[in-house]
Amino acid sequence: MDTPDTAMVHGQRQGRIFRTGQKNNVELLDLVANHPAERTARDRLSKKYELRDLMTSPMEGLDDTGLASYLHGRRVQKDQQDGLF
Numbered sequence: 001m002d003t004p005d006t007a008m009v010h011g012q013r014q015g016r017i018f019r020t021g022q023k024n025n026v027e028l029l030d031l032v033a034n035h036p037a038e039r040t041a042r043d044r045l046s047k048k049y050e051l052r053d054l055m056t057s058p059m060e061g062l063d064d065t066g067l068a069s070y071l072h073g074r075r076v077q078k079d080q081q082d083g084l085f
Contacts, residue, residue: 003042004041004045005041007049007052054071054074
């Protein structure tokens with residue numbers, strides 16, 4: 001399968017798997033090939049999900065420095081967490 005270009009298409013694909021009346025547990029796995037185009041698509045989708053989460057969550061850390069500074073702080077925090085594992 002191809003990596004979807006948008007979070008909406010990705011969500012729709014996942015929704016088709018979780019049908020109403022599903023009796024068994026379902027585990028979704030996204031397989032990503034080790035190819036530059038696939039990594040680019042996955043990174044783009046990841047950034048879109050990150051932006052969606054940011055825009056739908058309370059912006060408690062947002063101050064007078066603005067949205068760009070807030071986004072940078074979240075990215076640094078995420079990078080530090082990723083470095084722990």
